[in-house]
Amino acid sequence: MRLEGKAALVTGSSSGIGEAIALRFAREGADVAVHYHSEEEEGRSVAAQIEQMGRRSVALGANVGVAAEAEGLVRDAHAALGRLDILVNNAGVEIREPFVDVSEQHFDLVLGVNLKGAFFAAQAAAKLMIAAGGGGRIINVSSIHEDVAFLNYATYTTSKGGMRMFTRTVCQELAPHGITVNDIAPGAIATPINKRTLGDGELLHALQAVIPAGRLGEPDEVASVAVFLASDEAGYVTGSTYYIDGGMSRWNKGL
């Protein structure tokens, strides 16, 4: 087991990639705090599965788009598990709409959850990790769209581009404390965020056509990279982005 004796908080872990990461961390020996926003029942069920594996868990509700709630979530996870070695900023939302239609409300929602929430959760976690003196891991679940354009998703790409530079800057400040900060950049993964595409044969086919691997990824294929970054083996890896996208970000028609 690669995470024995560690405690982790995974935001947005009531479903999708976050759920897969929380369960894999537990299987690797970690105690894991599960976070949910609207899906309380699902969050509790993930926490129950973790406890069934013999690990400690807790399901915590919060709107990470509010800085005080993101910070409170980190402190509550730390209090419940007695320590905090790993933070995974996974909670994320996206809204598909043309740039000219974006309202301040939508901008604040997407930037709030995806960027502000990750920023202040990381800050709260870093303070606790520095005080504990044992180093730590901050893993941001970004997207290939921290780098690759995404038509009609200006708020989402703005948030993920911000996450990329936040990671690159903060890694410098936290490295002296033995805390690493890295991004995971998934491409198209079969999770609820892609339900519109998954439910439409034509759209799904069009998406598969721009993925060199010819298929969507599975949440567990993202979780395996998160386990590596969270483990002691990755102690010298910081400020990096790991693409997990079946080659999607490198796709080109070759015309």
Ligand code: BGC
């Ligand atoms: C988005 C998905 C999208 C994928 C590939 C992800 O970040 O959440 O909606 O299918 O990128 O474009």
